[in-house]
Amino acid sequence: MTVEDPDFNKFQRKLIRADAYRETCVLPECSEPTSAASLQGINKRFCRKHYEHYQRHGSPYRGSYKAAELQSARKAARAWLRSNRDSQGVLAALERIRILYRSAGPHVPAYRLKGMLPKERARKAWARLRDAQVAPEKILLAWLSVNEAIRTDTNADTKPEFRRVQAAKLVHRLASGTHKRWERERADGSKHVERLDVYPRSRGRILRVLGEDIERAMEPLGLD
Ligand SMILES: [Zn+2]
Structure with missing residues (x-):
């Protein structure tokens, strides 16, 4: 071009x-x-x-947190949740996740997401999480872990977008793609199993939109 x-x-x-x-x-x-x-x-x-x-x-220079980098942040997040489980903020945040689940509409297989707008793809990510019965506490823990990782990272990108994208990546991963398998007959009459595994892409606009959903749901926690 x-x-x-x-x-x-x-x-x-x-x-x-x-x-x-x-x-x-x-x-x-x-x-x-x-x-x-x-x-x-x-x-x-x-x-x-x-x-x-x-x-x-979500940052031009800071890479995504790896599982090992998040380990101590996750531990801190779990401890925080244990001692704040019954607080108004936590209960309200969990309810907001349930609302996202309920309003996500029907599940759409990963291979049909092509061509959908980021907003609609994000909604379908919530539908996948709901149908995979991912506990709302896991979304909350992902947000808390990312917040803690950024807080304790001397090289962090502290812009809201990095936080949103990092949380969205963790959450996106909780509901894995669409997996199908079916038996086919060959021309000679023998059988074989065909499989289809499609993972939704985890980059670009959808991570921003999903991250904004998470951030809004987590407002009642009143973190910083
Ligand atoms: Zn450059």
Whole structure:
């Protein structure tokens, strides 16, 4: 794709030229051109590499927390929940999760999610969690763990988006994809088992929308 691409009209070309060649990636240690400048995309803040990182992890530089990194945060989260289980805040947050479950509509198999808007895909993630009977406490623990991990991480990205995306990734993983298997007959009459395993993609807009859902549900906890 270049600026002379016939798909762009005159106005779009002008816009692209105005943005292009102007900036390098906003990360201080990176001197790559922004993807707008290099005409690889329309993003104006990050180079291609950091933009992809940001899409996937919710931060252009901080990677997602690994299970081992979250271990002590999870422990702290469980302890907090044990001593606050009956508080108004916890009860209200759990009820908000149940409302998300109830209003998520019917389950849609993972292989039919293609082409759906992020908002609708996020709703279907709640339907999957509900049908997989994931306890609302697990959503709460995911949020608490991510909050604790960020609080104790000296290299954390403290922007709300990183927190939302990290929580959404943990929650998304709790309801795994669609798995089907069925027996087929070959032409020679012998049988074999076919399987279909589809995992919904966990990146981009859907993580932001799911993260916002979680954040709103957790408001009654009154954390920071
Ligand atoms: Zn960069």
